[in-house]
Amino acid sequence: MNPIPALKFVGRVALQNILRNRGIALASVLTITLTLLGAGVAVVVVHALDGVLHTEESQASVLKVFMADHVGFASEVNLEQTLGHQAAVAKATFENKDQAAQQAGSSLGLTQAINLLEKSGAGNPLPASLNFHLRNIKAVSELNREVRTSALLDSGPHPTDYNADVIPRLERYIFVAQLGGGLVVGVVGAVALVIITISVRTAAYVRRQEIEIMKLVGATDWFVRWPFVVEGVIVGVISALVASVILLGVGVGFGGGHSLALGVGVRFAALIVLCLIVAGGALGSVGSFVGVRRSLGT
Numbered sequence: 001m002n003p004i005p006a007l008k009f010v011g012r013v014a015l016q017n018i019l020r021n022r023g024i025a026l027a028s029v030l031t032i033t034l035t036l037l038g039a040g041v042a043v044v045v046v047h048a049l050d051g052v053l054h055t056e057e058s059q060a061s062v063l064k065v066f067m068a069d070h071v072g073f074a075s076e077v078n079l080e081q082t083l084g085h086q087a088a089v090a091k092a093t094f095e096n097k098d099q100a101a102q103q104a105g106s107s108l109g110l111t112q113a114i115n116l117l118e119k120s121g122a123g124n125p126l127p128a129s130l131n132f133h134l135r136n137i138k139a140v141s142e143l144n145r146e147v148r149t150s151a152l153l154d155s156g157p158h159p160t161d162y163n164a165d166v167i168p169r170l171e172r173y174i175f176v177a178q179l180g181g182g183l184v185v186g187v188v189g190a191v192a193l194v195i196i197t198i199s200v201r202t203a204a205y206v207r208r209q210e211i212e213i214m215k216l217v218g219a220t221d222w223f224v225r226w227p228f229v230v231e232g233v234i235v236g237v238i239s240a241l242v243a244s245v246i247l248l249g250v251g252v253g254f255g256g257g258h259s260l261a262l263g264v265g266v267r268f269a270a271l272i273v274l275c276l277i278v279a280g281g282a283l284g285s286v287g288s289f290v291g292v293r294r295s296l297g298t
Helices: 004-020 022-060 073-084 097-108 111-119 139-147 166-206 208-216 221-254 266-296
Strands: 062-066 089-095 129-134
Touching (some): 022 266, 062 139, 073 089, 073 129, 073 139, 129 139, 208 221, 221 266
Antiparallel strands (some): 089 129
């Protein structure tokens, strides 16, 4: 049996339903567009926040071990090789006193203060350091406990730059951001599903006499149901396209260079558009199926 004529019939009836009930269809498109737009904004914001937090996490995954001034080069190399061969260490780099002064000057704005100290004869006050880049942020505390008792380290109150409060705080922020984004998307999806269900039930109620006649002449429930399901898919996809155009327009307007607003890349933006279209079609089909099923009493 050739399914193409049946598909053409279902598609034609679905389009006729949309055109016949333009008011209901337009209201559905507007409300679903707003809900999908909210979901898209939530995903973009969570993605941007997640990127910032993971950047901070990668920076926090570097343990800077300050060396004492009397330590010779051979001792520094031995410590670097001993700790650098651990599985948790991705790489280890040496930073001399001049490099430490340059970094402090560029990141903290201490160039003038360091120059004054050097001119006064006090010399560069910053120690050399071994910088260990760790694969996992949780390994930072373990390496800090292992290395801070070494006699090769600076005798000051902070032989490393480890901050016990930073890592747990970052982990909490990442968890809250991901959980909050998931909840927002879930709530918005549920709202869109309810809206589609109500609109389809309204459309089915308007056409109740036509549906009764179709059933009286032998039409099955699936024969009656499929045009509504396809109608919901069409409304959902149109809503997703409208929401995508708005999101991309705002992203391009406030973006710059090779990225959109909030540093969103082109590939991630294309993924959001694809997800919105799939979500719109899925919500439309499920909502229509539930709505017309209740109207048919099956």
